[in-house]
Amino acid sequence: MGHGSGWYRSLARPLLFALPPEASHRLVSRLLALPLPWERLGGVRHDPALEVDLAGLALANPIGLAAGFDKTGRHLDALGRLGFGYVVAGTFTRRPRRGNPKPRIVRYRDRGSLANAMGLPNPGAEAAAITLERVRRTVPRLASIADQDLSDVLETHAILEPHVDAIELNASCPNVSWGRDRDNEAHLAGLLRELGARRTKPLFVKLPPFRSQVEREVVLAFARIALEGEADALTCSNSLPVAESRLAARSGGLSGRELLEGTVGNVAAVREATEGVLPINACGGVAGVAGALACIEAGATTLQLYTGLVYGGPGIVGELANGLSAAARSRHGGLPGMMGAGPAPGEGGLLAG
Numbered sequence: 001m002g003h004g005s006g007w008y009r010s011l012a013r014p015l016l017f018a019l020p021p022e023a024s025h026r027l028v029s030r031l032l033a034l035p036l037p038w039e040r041l042g043g044v045r046h047d048p049a050l051e052v053d054l055a056g057l058a059l060a061n062p063i064g065l066a067a068g069f070d071k072t073g074r075h076l077d078a079l080g081r082l083g084f085g086y087v088v089a090g091t092f093t094r095r096p097r098r099g100n101p102k103p104r105i106v107r108y109r110d111r112g113s114l115a116n117a118m119g120l121p122n123p124g125a126e127a128a129a130i131t132l133e134r135v136r137r138t139v140p141r142l143a144s145i146a147d148q149d150l151s152d153v154l155e156t157h158a159i160l161e162p163h164v165d166a167i168e169l170n171a172s173c174p175n176v177s178w179g180r181d182r183d184n185e186a187h188l189a190g191l192l193r194e195l196g197a198r199r200t201k202p203l204f205v206k207l208p209p210f211r212s213q214v215e216r217e218v219v220l221a222f223a224r225i226a227l228e229g230e231a232d233a234l235t236c237s238n239s240l241p242v243a244e245s246r247l248a249a250r251s252g253g254l255s256g257r258e259l260l261e262g263t264v265g266n267v268a269a270v271r272e273a274t275e276g277v278l279p280i281n282a283c284g285g286v287a288g289v290a291g292a293l294a295c296i297e298a299g300a301t302t303l304q305l306y307t308g309l310v311y312g313g314p315g316i317v318g319e320l321a322n323g324l325s326a327a328a329r330s331r332h333g334g335l336p337g338m339m340g341a342g343p344a345p346g347e348g349g350l351l352a353g
């Protein structure tokens, strides 16, 4: 682990982890509202070799903040200054939501993981638009959106798209009951058809993870529908459904280190199913340079993280970006997909070199 986060792991994290998870998240949110030297705490050194084009968005580096960390959009300025290449706010719904009853986050400290059953608490699309209007843009930003009814998704999209650089459609939250009784493939296809006629900016689709063969077929079918529906990128993946009796909901989504291996496999399979046409944002368990490189080698254009930030602190952004820089320098031709790079993913390069 890098030195940049030593103070976090030895000092700040024990204090934060002495609090219940949501209380420590509130504390962190309050800190993010202060004028602290976020650039220094993130510790990212700019490197042109890491610049990457994500569906037309010019990113300074491929490290993104995953949806769910900033559920209001209020802290995108500070989070961008940490050095993320892009940040995702939300998930936002048309109307405000309280989310599920508490407790709804559990830590697995020894496993670098979490289970959550938040259930998409958020201020709703109109309040989010007001916040986004006010918050300074430091890096490219996305809004994650979701809803039960198609008309609500379309309205939320229309309300939020003017305030962001792209929209990520969350088609994969394990903590809402939507979709259990409908044809989700037809629903996604319909949504993309309707959004296709209206949207003016890139649209990403966030897929669920898969473990079993049956789940694999479902997720790959989703990926193909996203491709046919002209999505601009895919995010693989959301958290993994698990049973957890300490959550009030008794089940939730697993996130963190334990997902990494599955994420690498999911990225490779989705890439193959979509014939490498769409950029993929790897998400799930990225918390170190080796994992980030494995995702890139599997075909990811960018990496998103949430739980890695909880366990690694702000310095993880620099740890990842600077580690990728070092890897790009040491490999002839840079990293696949990045500006300094030669070969595209799958054509050798990084790990092959």
Ligand SMILES: Cc1cc2nc3c(=O)[nH]c(=O)nc-3n(C[C@H](O)[C@H](O)[C@H](O)COP(=O)(O)O)c2cc1C
Pocket (backbone or CB within 6 Å): 066, 067, 068, 069, 090, 091, 105, 114, 116, 118, 120, 144, 170, 173, 206, 237, 238, 239, 254, 255, 256, 257, 259, 283, 284, 285, 286, 304, 305, 306, 307, 308
């Ligand atoms: C507390 C919590 C809340 C989350 N909320 C959302 C959300 O609102 N929308 C979404 O698409 N993903 C949400 N996620 C999932 C993350 O964006 C990410 O897909 C998942 O945690 C795997 O990445 P990680 O291992 O880096 O955390 C949430 C995750 C956590 C831990």
